[in-house]
Structures are given as C-alpha cells and as structure tokens.
Amino acid sequence: MIRVEHLRKQFGGIAAVDDVSFEAPDGSVTGLLGPNGAGKTTTLRLLYGLMRPDAGRIEVDEVDAVADPQRAQARLGVLPDVSGLYPRLTAREHIYYYGELQGLSGPVLARRTDDLLRLLDMAGIADRRTVGFSHGERTKVALARALVHDPRNVLLDEPTNGLDVMSTRAVRDIIRRLKADGRSVVFSSHVMQEVSALCDTIIVLARGRVVAAGTPDTLREQTGRPNLEDAFVALVGLPADGDG
Amino acid sequence: MNRPVAQALVVVRKELKDAFRDRRAIYSVLLGSLVGPILVGVMISAMADRQREIEDVAIPIVGRVHAPALIAWLEQQTGVTVLDGPADAEAAVRGRREAVVVVIPEDYAERFRASRPVEIRVVSDGSRAASRPKVQRVLGLLQRYGSEVGAMRLIGRGVSPAVVRPLDLVEVEVSSAQQRAAVILNFIPLFIVLAAFTGGMHIATDATAGERERGSLEPLLVNPAPRLVIASGKWMAAALSAMLSVGITTLLCLAVLRVIPLQDLGIRFRLGPAEVAGLVAGALPLCLLATAIQTCLATFARSFKEAQSYMGFLILVPMLPGVLSAVYPIASQPWMYPVPILGQHLLLSDVLGGKTPGVVMFIAAAATTLAAALVLVGLVTALLRRERIIFGR
Structure with a gap:
C-alpha cells in the first residue's frame, strides 16, 4: 500500500512533479500514464527514495518514506528506468547480491532465488554471465533481483519499454501474478493498451501534474471518448510529442 | 554480526569477485606489482656489473714494449689486464670502441733513465659518464706507479719521500654499508608506494564511475543499505586489491634482493622478519588512503573516462617524495612521519636502510593516514546521497 500526498519536486525552478497525490492499494495495479517528460520517472524516484521531495508525504505500508527511506526501501521492489x-556476474549472482543486501542468506535465499528463476522462466540463463544477454533477458534479471526480498510493494518504471512481444507478455504475466498475490503494483508506461489491459487505476500525468485519475472506464466517461487513447490525448492536451 | 557490517562485506565480496573476473583488472594489478621488482633487479644488477667492470679493468696500451717495468707492475695489480692498444688511440675513443686508451711514448725508456718526466697520455671522452669510473681507475693506477717510482728515487738520493708529500689525504666514509645501500634501494619504497596506488585503481573506478555508467548504481542504491555501507564496501574492496598488489611487490623485491649479488656493490643487506614486518606495517595504511582518494575522485567524476584521467594524474602524487629523495636524499624530520604518503615513504626507506623508526612513528603515520582515508570515505558517502551524482550530470 502506497500513499502519496501533495508531492512536489523542482529542478532549477521548474516543477517536474507538482502536487501529485494518489493511492496504490494492495492487490491492485496502478498505472502512471503520461507522455515523455510528464514526471513519471521523477515520481517513482521520489517513491523509492533516491530523490527527496521538496514537499509532500509518501507512505509505504504506513512507513514515512521521506523520513526513513531505508525502511521504506525494504518494503519496495524496484525496477528503475535504467537497470544496468x-x-x-551470472543471473543467479545478481539475485544473490541484492538478496544479501536485503539481509537474506542461506537456504532462504537459495529457495527464493530458485522460485524467481522458475517464475521468470530463466532456468536456461541462470548460471550464465549477463554479458550478451538480450534486452528481455536483462529485464528479467533486473526484475528478479528487485523481487528477491518478496516486497509487498512493487514499482516498475516502463518495464516493457523496448521489449519484444514474448518478453512483454512475460512481464505482464508477472504484474498480474504480483497483483494476485495481494501486492501493490505501481508501474509507469506510455503504452495505452498495456495500461488499459493491466491497471485497476490509471493516474494520468502531464507536465508534472495529475490531470486525471480513475479506472479506465471512468476516464472514458470523464472525457466522453469511447477510446482510451482519445481520452488520453484529450486529458494531456496534446500536442504532447513536442513536450520533452 | 551487525547488519551494516554484513552488508558492507557483501559489497566487498561482490566487487572483488566482479573485478577478478575481469582480465584487465588482473593485468593492472600484476603490472603495477611486477614493474617495480623487475626494475629494481635490473638497476641493481647493472650497478653491480659496473662495479665489477671498474675492478676488473682491461687497459689497452699503445707502445707497451717501451715500458716493460710499468706493464709488469700493472699486470700484478688485482683485476688488471693489459691489452695491445689500437693503432689510432683518439679515433678509437671517439668512435666509442674503447673507453680509455693509454699511450706510452717511444722515448719512455730514455727519459725514464734520465729521471725526466715522461708524458703518458690517457685518452678518454669526458662526455661519456659511463666510462668515467674506468678512466678514474686507470689514472689512479698510473699515479700510484708514478709516486712509487718517485719515492724510490728519493730514497735512492737519501731523501725521505714524506718531504714531498705535505698533505696526506684520507677519505673517511661515514655512511654505513646499509645506509649506502638505502640510497640505491630508495627505489623500492617508491615502487611499493606506487603499487598501493595502482593496485586498487581499477576497482575504485569500476565500482563507482563504472557502476553509474552501466546504469547499475540506481538499482543498487534502492537496496536498504546506508550509503556509508555501500561507500565503505567499495572502498574496502579497492583497498584489499591494493594490499594484494603491495604484498606481491614487497615479496618480489625481497626475492630480487636475495638473488642479485649485493655484495659486489659492497652492500651488506639484512632482511629479517622484523624488516619485512616493518615494510608491511608501513605500506598497508597507505593502501587505505590511496584507494579512498581514488574512490572519491571516481565517484565525483562525470564519466568513467574522466575518472580514469584523474587516476593518471593521481599516480604522480606518490612519486613526488620518492623521486625527490632519489635525486637528493631528504633529511627526515620527525614531523614528516605523520604526513600521509611522505611518512610511509620515510618509514619504508628507514626500514630498508637499516634504521629502525620507532613504533610511535609507525602509529603516527598509520593514524593520520587512516584518518584522512576515513574523511574521504565520508565524502564518498555524502556524494552518493546527491541526486546529481546518482543520476549523472
């Protein structure tokens, strides 16, 4: 469960995130939807504690993430925008490294690693060094190490960006499974079908502000457009592609 | 074990595993460790060779038939052999075929019998530094023969030779053999100090600037580990690698010193367990500082390339005291020991020179060096909190 209230972050006088509030309950998928530069990545970075907000509150399972980012991080599984x-190191060693940093060890870590390798269908690449991995394989490794400590909340920054069809399907399966396990999943995307197919709640961001929030159906009703993509264009107030 | 320490060890283990799977990292550690001992071996062997060359001297003499007594006397001296001189003495020296040629004139016997000075020409090239010791030795031999003959003549005329020797020059060498060795062996501390800087360089840059460039810094910092833990882990991994490099360099230098003929240089050189312990105790704290500086600079650098160029400049820092003291030995003052880098250089030079710096000096040098290292690790920790550093500029 993640709760965000009046979040604000400025870079050199320009508000990248401006009064953003939303809630991502357990057992649901929350999508941050917006064009490039809308503040999706900044919002997520504030959530996982690598950036400090200028104002606002973030709660992760009732932990104040601004005051105690480390306790919040222990409850978060994060796939950042750049996941090098x-x-x-082999895929398994990546999972072990993060597991050990999270305080896991011994048979617990070994079992958890095996579970993740199976869940993400990585048996064939588990003990290979990651040099030369495909983009899909790299994303799987990054996802597995982010989930090693079995976090209740999962933040994914454009997880399907640049993936081929098969890998995209695999990531979507994982998101559904995480939701079914009762976790709170927040992911960002600019792909319409993905958001409409997966999300219980959509937060539409534009220029750092929340311009709309709700289920896909409410968004369609709000804008009076039957097509979600049209609804999105209407909400964001395009032309958005020039808005870096 | 408490959690932060355990986490730091996880980082240390990962960085070492990662680095030692990288052939370039292994090469950089080995190269930094091997260059020193090899150079020391070559340099000291060359010096020993030259020393032998001076003592075992072959003198080409033009006109040796004119002075059989002189030739016979020369051949009696230890290490001296007499050769037939080249036809054109000056051309031979100018053409570098000979270092020195002695020319005895045809009227030698005639003038000698008449007790008139004989002009003996010693042809040499003053611009060739390498031949100078040999020329000195030849001149010394001829002067000794001259004064011996002179003394005999005076005695023959009933005059004491002491009358014509108003001054009696006695050279007094005050440095002990081990101290003289230290001048030559001054390069060893330099190489040990260099190994402290080269040994951890690769990890220090790869784990910081490299980590960011790969895009793995951001996900790493999302783990619930304090920044100090991450910074210390990376620093310690680099420091351990530097220590390994220092260990290899020290052991190989000692091995080289055992193999090469130091006694040919008139050097008595003793290296017991106490000396080895002294070298290690002097050098190890420096590994901590060197890698702390490197980790700090590489964290601050905008890119891996920039970090590497900082490392290049940084190498010059430890060379300063080493080069200075190799050119002209600094008289060490007590205040110099607690100065990081300079202090270690003095400690190592002292140990190799047969002086025992007090335990206090070791502790003082280690304490200030460690303190400086900790300040820098604190700085790395602060840098890793900055958004500009985490996400790149």
Missing part, C-alpha cells in the same frame, strides 16, 4: 547489470 554487471556483465561479469
């Missing part, structure tokens, strides 16, 4: 791997 160590080319000389």
Whole structure:
C-alpha cells in the first residue's frame, strides 16, 4: 500500500512533479500514464527514495518514506528506468547480491532465488554471465533481483519499454501474478493498451501534474471518448510529442 | 554480526569477485606489482656489473714494449689486464670502441733513465659518464706507479719521500654499508608506494564511475543499505586489491634482493622478519588512503573516462617524495612521519636502510593516514546521497 500526498519536486525552478497525490492499494495495479517528460520517472524516484521531495508525504505500508527511506526501501521492489547489470556476474549472482543486501542468506535465499528463476522462466540463463544477454533477458534479471526480498510493494518504471512481444507478455504475466498475490503494483508506461489491459487505476500525468485519475472506464466517461487513447490525448492536451 | 557490517562485506565480496573476473583488472594489478621488482633487479644488477667492470679493468696500451717495468707492475695489480692498444688511440675513443686508451711514448725508456718526466697520455671522452669510473681507475693506477717510482728515487738520493708529500689525504666514509645501500634501494619504497596506488585503481573506478555508467548504481542504491555501507564496501574492496598488489611487490623485491649479488656493490643487506614486518606495517595504511582518494575522485567524476584521467594524474602524487629523495636524499624530520604518503615513504626507506623508526612513528603515520582515508570515505558517502551524482550530470 502506497500513499502519496501533495508531492512536489523542482529542478532549477521548474516543477517536474507538482502536487501529485494518489493511492496504490494492495492487490491492485496502478498505472502512471503520461507522455515523455510528464514526471513519471521523477515520481517513482521520489517513491523509492533516491530523490527527496521538496514537499509532500509518501507512505509505504504506513512507513514515512521521506523520513526513513531505508525502511521504506525494504518494503519496495524496484525496477528503475535504467537497470544496468554487471556483465561479469551470472543471473543467479545478481539475485544473490541484492538478496544479501536485503539481509537474506542461506537456504532462504537459495529457495527464493530458485522460485524467481522458475517464475521468470530463466532456468536456461541462470548460471550464465549477463554479458550478451538480450534486452528481455536483462529485464528479467533486473526484475528478479528487485523481487528477491518478496516486497509487498512493487514499482516498475516502463518495464516493457523496448521489449519484444514474448518478453512483454512475460512481464505482464508477472504484474498480474504480483497483483494476485495481494501486492501493490505501481508501474509507469506510455503504452495505452498495456495500461488499459493491466491497471485497476490509471493516474494520468502531464507536465508534472495529475490531470486525471480513475479506472479506465471512468476516464472514458470523464472525457466522453469511447477510446482510451482519445481520452488520453484529450486529458494531456496534446500536442504532447513536442513536450520533452 | 551487525547488519551494516554484513552488508558492507557483501559489497566487498561482490566487487572483488566482479573485478577478478575481469582480465584487465588482473593485468593492472600484476603490472603495477611486477614493474617495480623487475626494475629494481635490473638497476641493481647493472650497478653491480659496473662495479665489477671498474675492478676488473682491461687497459689497452699503445707502445707497451717501451715500458716493460710499468706493464709488469700493472699486470700484478688485482683485476688488471693489459691489452695491445689500437693503432689510432683518439679515433678509437671517439668512435666509442674503447673507453680509455693509454699511450706510452717511444722515448719512455730514455727519459725514464734520465729521471725526466715522461708524458703518458690517457685518452678518454669526458662526455661519456659511463666510462668515467674506468678512466678514474686507470689514472689512479698510473699515479700510484708514478709516486712509487718517485719515492724510490728519493730514497735512492737519501731523501725521505714524506718531504714531498705535505698533505696526506684520507677519505673517511661515514655512511654505513646499509645506509649506502638505502640510497640505491630508495627505489623500492617508491615502487611499493606506487603499487598501493595502482593496485586498487581499477576497482575504485569500476565500482563507482563504472557502476553509474552501466546504469547499475540506481538499482543498487534502492537496496536498504546506508550509503556509508555501500561507500565503505567499495572502498574496502579497492583497498584489499591494493594490499594484494603491495604484498606481491614487497615479496618480489625481497626475492630480487636475495638473488642479485649485493655484495659486489659492497652492500651488506639484512632482511629479517622484523624488516619485512616493518615494510608491511608501513605500506598497508597507505593502501587505505590511496584507494579512498581514488574512490572519491571516481565517484565525483562525470564519466568513467574522466575518472580514469584523474587516476593518471593521481599516480604522480606518490612519486613526488620518492623521486625527490632519489635525486637528493631528504633529511627526515620527525614531523614528516605523520604526513600521509611522505611518512610511509620515510618509514619504508628507514626500514630498508637499516634504521629502525620507532613504533610511535609507525602509529603516527598509520593514524593520520587512516584518518584522512576515513574523511574521504565520508565524502564518498555524502556524494552518493546527491541526486546529481546518482543520476549523472
């Protein structure tokens, strides 16, 4: 369960995130939808504690994430925008490294790692060094290490960006499964079908502000457009592609 | 074990595993460790060779038939052999075929019998530094023969040779053999100090600037570990690698010193367990500081390339005291020991020179060095909190 209230973050006088509030309850998928530069990545970085907000509150399972980012981080599984791997370590070693940093060890960590390798269908690549992995394989490794400590809340920054069809399907399956396990999943995307197919709640961001929030159906009703993409265009007030 | 320490060890283990799977990292550690001992071996062997060359001297003499007594006397001296000189003495020296040629004139015997000075020409090239010791030795031999003959003549005329020797020059060498060795061996501390800087360099840059460039810094920092833990883990991994490099360099230098013929240089050189312990105790704290500086600079650098160029400049810092003291030995003052880098250099030079710096000096040097390292690790921790550092500029 993640609760965000009046979040604000400025870079050199320009508000990248401006009075953003939303709630991501357990057992549901919340989508941050918006064009490039809308503040999706900044919002997520504030949530996982690598950026400090200028104002506002963030609660992760009732932990004040601004005051105690580390306790919040222990409850978060995060796939950041850039998720680089160590080319000389194997997939399994990546999962172990993060598991150990989260305080896991021994048979618990071994079992958890095996579960993740199975869940993400990584048996064939588990003990290979990650150099030369495909984009899909790299995303799986990054996802597995982010989930090693079995976090109740999962933040994914454009998890399907640049993936092929098969990998995209795999990631969507994972998101559904995380939801079914009763976790709170927040992910960002600019892909309409993905958001409409997966999300219980959509937060539409534009220029750092929440311009609309609700289920896909409410958004369609709000804008009076039967097509979600049209609804999105109407909400964001395009032309959005020039809005870096 | 408490949690932060356990986490720091996880980081240390990962960084070491990652680095030692990288062939370039292994090469950089090995290269930094091997260059020193090899150079020391070559340099000291060359010096020993030259020393032998001076003592075992072959003198080409033009006109040796004119002075059989002189030739016979020369050949009696230890290490001296007499050769037939080249036809054109000056051309041979100018053409670098000979370092020195002695020319005895045809009227030698005639003038000698008449007790008139004989002009003996010693042809040499003053611009060739390498031949100078040999020329000195030849001149010394001829002067000794001259004064011996002179003394005999005076005695023959009933005059004491002491009358024509108003000054009696006695050279007094005050440095002990081990101290003289220290001048030559001054390069060893330099190489040990260099190993402290090169040994951890690769990890220090790869784990910081490299980590960000790969895009793995952001996900790493999302783990619930304090920044101090991450910074210390990376620093310690680099420091351990530097210590390994220092260990290899020290052991190989000692091995080289055992193998090469130091006694040919007139050097008595003793290296017991106490000396080895002294070298290690002097050098290890420096590994902590060197890698702390490197970790800090590389965290601050905008890119991996920039970090590497900082490392290049940084190498010059430890060379300063080493180069200075190799050129002209600094008289060490007590206040110099607690100065990081300079202090270690003095400690190592002292140990190799047969002086025992007090335990206090070791502690003082280690304490200030460690303190400086900790300040820098604190700085790395602060840098890792900055959004600009985490996400790149």
